[in-house]
Amino acid sequence: MLARRVGMSRSGFAARFTELVGESPLQYLARWRIARAAELLRDTPEKVETIAGRVGYESVPAFSRAFKRWQGTGPAAFRREPFVRAAHRTQ
Numbered sequence: 001m002l003a004r005r006v007g008m009s010r011s012g013f014a015a016r017f018t019e020l021v022g023e024s025p026l027q028y029l030a031r032w033r034i035a036r037a038a039e040l041l042r043d044t045p046e047k048v049e050t051i052a053g054r055v056g057y058e059s060v061p062a063f064s065r066a067f068k069r070w071q072g073t074g075p076a077a078f079r080r081e082p083f084v085r086a087a088h089r090t091q
Helices: 010-021 023-043 048-054 062-069 075-080 080-088
Strands: none
Touching: 010 023, 023 048, 023 062, 023 075, 048 062, 048 075, 062 075
16 A cells, blocks of 8 residues: 555565665564563553554454564563553653
8 A cells, every 4th residue: 555655566566665764674674563562561551452443453363473573572471571560650
């Protein structure tokens, strides 16, 4: 959709995006989704299922696998980490 909006082919858009940003559009999107999910896990009491949907995942297992791949721990364990708990106490 983005390629079409700027009048480029998908492959041309992906190549130019990678050249300018330093990573592919899909890798950028995955990293952004997980970063946003980490914020939500840290800053809100929302359920993991809700957060998964908010960042674009249709299933919790897919979200959990992706989160663990990027963060090194699952979303529930991430939320239990001491620095995350400390952030909840300051709010």
